[in-house]
Amino acid sequence: MTVVFDGIASGLLLFLISVGLSVTLGLMNFVNLAHGAFAMFGGYVCVVLLNRLGVPFLATLPIVFLASALLGVLLERTLYRRLYGASHLDQVLFSIGLVFMSISTAHYFFGAQQQPLQLPPMLLGQFHLPGLDIGVYRLFLIVVGLAIAFALQWMLTGTRFGAQLRAAVDNPRAARGLGIDVDRIFVLTFALGSGLAGLGGALGVDMLGLDPGFPVKYIAYFLIVVAVGGSGSIKGSLIASLILGIGDVAGKYYIPQAGAFVIYAIMVLMLIVRPQGLFGRTAAK
């Protein structure tokens, strides 16, 4: 049971980070391999605020979200938007370039070592139920993750902004014709995705670690979530993240010698059987 619980917690963490990628990749049809860099950025912002400026952990989270979102807007306005119409190859090369730059920048400012993060005492500790050890921090992750998942689902299906986003993605020209400011929608969406990635990165320092190699180390995981979940679907991403989280934790627990091999194999199999993902909608072309 504890394995399942830990799996759910790491799955939701993964969901927070990858949901932004699911939106850019699935809805806006942009292959952004640099997505992990936003998560890393969030992690470093959190660590700096906490360790050097003494801001309490919970207070850093909104700042992290805003800072990452701001970085997202900045890059979207200056660089990403030029490549919306470009081929996937160009987008891949471009974002790999960004990954390289982010890695060496992080290395330059923080060095190669793992960054320490001291959680506040109220989030530490465990309580025990029969057959189940519940880590308080993991419970916290689950609550935050689920809350954000529901908020996103509601935003996408229940609000005017969500409707505009879906319209802008399905048919940008018609959406423009109806007076929707497609540019602005894309910026906001990109910012939201980067902000969530940053938030996930900050929340994940404790579980995933934080060092300059972060964007490359976990890129496969983020892509798996999108590939398995079906791009652009919140529900799909959530379920895929949970499967991946539980599978990963269980795999490492029961067959440690296989390492990440199982996860990669599942990803490839998944892509062969259902290239559009579990809950896929076809990406806008």
Place this chain on the structure above:
Amino acid sequence: MSRDISMRAEYAFWLLPVLAYFVFGENLALLSQIAITALFVLSLDLILGYAGIISLGHAAFFGLGAYAAGLLAKYGWGDPLLGLAAGALVAATAGFASSFLVLRGSDLTRLMVTLGVSLMLFEAANKLTDFTGGVDGLQGVEMQPLLGLFSFDLYSKTAYWYSLAVLFLLFWLARRLVRSPFGLSLRGIKQNVTRMPALGTPVHRRLVAIYSIGAAYAGVAGALLTQTTQFVSLDVMAFSRSAELLLILVLGGSGNLYGALIGTIVFMAAHHFLADINPQYWQFWLGAALVLVVLFARDGIMGMLRRLVTRGAQ
């Protein structure tokens, strides 16, 4: 007339490595590395530049070739040419088998499948420590003399001429290949995949063929690296190698065989001089170069040269 010029340019180009042997005699190890990397880039050029198949995991085939040649030499069959053949065979088989997975989907699926397959192989090589040495690398690779005559020396003289000869031979083959009807049909597929079947081209079979050939080329490059360094490190399969490969090809100009070679020379030279100064900065500039190339110089060095030439002719 222009055919004459390009022929002469080709002859001149292939005189450069001979010249380099006398000028940079102390750096033959680096020069062999350049030749090997050039062959590897060439292999990606065949599948990406000519057939338009995007791959994020081409290092998998390089790694397979490297391990095949390494293991063969470790267990007693240290003949270099045998090792090359084994590397090519193993990589081509893997390329053939995985081509059916890769060629199914769209660009995006291809990206993820190639990445997934290469990560799987990387993880396998990492965990099968008895077999591959894992993170420590494969030790104890002992090479016999090339053709029974030339042993691999400390100054990399044999390694250099050997790599260069293999590169030249395979380059010549590739050059014939892309100018053959087969090569032309690949370009047709890249430009318009729906029209080619109407012309009677078996699209899928052609793509499977070129993907396997590209894999075999990468396997030979991997085997060469093993034989000239007598060591296999785990990072032959790493994602960063695939990414770097893409960068070199784009830098040189994809869809052009000389673009692959020139891109490699420029990249390796820059790497050699800049990485000495500071390895971390090097990676930063590498990334910046990639971003700039995509935004402003999409056809790479060869494209720029071509534009210069056409402007000069006017």
